[in-house]
Amino acid sequence: MENLQGNWALITGASSGFGEEFARQYAAQGRPLVLVARRIEKLETLATELRETYRVDVIVEQVDLSNLAAVIQLHQRLRERGIAIDILINNAGHGLQGTFVDGTLDAALAMLQLDVVSLTAVTHVFAQDMRTRRRGKILLVASMLAYLGVEKFAAYAAAKAYVLRLGEALHRELKRDGITVTVLCPGMSDTGFATAAQQKITPALKLLMMQPAPVVRAGIRALQARRISVVPGWANKATVMFTRATPRWLHQAVFSRVMGAANDRGDAYTASIKVRR
Numbered sequence: 001m002e003n004l005q006g007n008w009a010l011i012t013g014a015s016s017g018f019g020e021e022f023a024r025q026y027a028a029q030g031r032p033l034v035l036v037a038r039r040i041e042k043l044e045t046l047a048t049e050l051r052e053t054y055r056v057d058v059i060v061e062q063v064d065l066s067n068l069a070a071v072i073q074l075h076q077r078l079r080e081r082g083i084a085i086d087i088l089i090n091n092a093g094h095g096l097q098g099t100f101v102d103g104t105l106d107a108a109l110a111m112l113q114l115d116v117v118s119l120t121a122v123t124h125v126f127a128q129d130m131r132t133r134r135r136g137k138i139l140l141v142a143s144m145l146a147y148l149g150v151e152k153f154a155a156y157a158a159a160k161a162y163v164l165r166l167g168e169a170l171h172r173e174l175k176r177d178g179i180t181v182t183v184l185c186p187g188m189s190d191t192g193f194a195t196a197a198q199q200k201i202t203p204a205l206k207l208l209m210m211q212p213a214p215v216v217r218a219g220i221r222a223l224q225a226r227r228i229s230v231v232p233g234w235a236n237k238a239t240v241m242f243t244r245a246t247p248r249w250l251h252q253a254v255f256s257r258v259m260g261a262a263n264d265r266g267d268a269y270t271a272s273i274k275v276r277r
């Protein structure tokens with residue numbers, strides 16, 4: 001069995017959903033972990049459970065990743081402790097639903113700050129270290145919405161398209177430095193995400209809904225296999241193929257219905273972002 005001691009995995013957004021599941025699956029492999037999020041009690045509880053169950057080292061870091069100075073300080077603290085990150089799971093993010101103009105500009109910019117700016121900063125600082133060591137793996141969590149613009153998810157879908165394009169380009173760019181970059185594009189999944197973004201769950205979305213465990217397993221496998229990107233689940237894969245095989249006006253119209261956006265014209269959602277403290 002591979003000796004994973006010292007081969008740290010850093011997981012952002014580890015206090016719930018996919019991030020928590022990444023922590024469980026990597027701990028089960030015997031890998032030491034750095035868990036990052038804002039809700040420290042959740043991180044502490046998870047860390048205690050993983051240390052007891054899998055006998056792995058777990059460090060918790062309470063960081064608001066929206067604050068770029070805090071990202072740099074996190075990187076610095078880990079460096080000073082001699083913790084080299086072998087696997088970076090860049091997962092923290094939140095959704096934003098509602099008509100673009102009715103939502104507040106602050107809410108849109110806060111989402112972009114976390115899902116785009118902070119993800120870019122975290123990738124940049126840790127990829128530099130990996131390049132020096134000429135080894136490392138980076139997984140970026142995008143979304144199936146990266147493949148198409150959907151009304152009432154305009155800024156969020158655009159943010160995830162950025163994540164997908166960034167990862168695709170970096171996959172090739174960093175390959176020659178011994179670093180693998182993979183993008184995970186989940187569809188609707190049963191995490192705290194939809195509730196946090198006050199997203200309506202339509203019957204079609206219920207059908208597509210996946211549990212976090214198989215999504216995370218697909219992400220870990222794809223990263224291990226050095227794939228550029230992965231869409232977990234056969235229904236999600238079929239949906240992405242549909243977007244490639246049909247004109248934009250058609251798959252946009254279908255997806256608006258699936259996402260529940262087309263049903264409530266005039267009923268402007270309040271754009272919502274998660275504030276959990």
Ligand SMILES: NC(=O)c1ccc[n+]([C@@H]2O[C@H](COP(=O)([O-])OP(=O)(O)OC[C@H]3O[C@@H](n4cnc5c(N)ncnc54)[C@H](OP(=O)(O)O)[C@@H]3O)[C@@H](O)[C@H]2O)c1
Pocket residue numbers: 012013014015016017018019036037038039040042063064065066091092093094095114141142143144185186187188189190191192193194196276
């Ligand atoms: N679930 C889905 O249907 C779905 C589909 C496609 C893509 N995704 C993507 O999957 C990723 C994870 O989402 P999830 O579904 O697991 O949702 P989730 O359960 O709400 O988890 C989001 C995580 O991000 C962390 N986070 C949020 N704001 C943060 C901040 N400012 N600083 C540090 N951490 C922060 C949260 O921790 P704290 O609140 O403790 O900070 C939490 O651990 C996101 O990038 C999301 O866009 C989700």
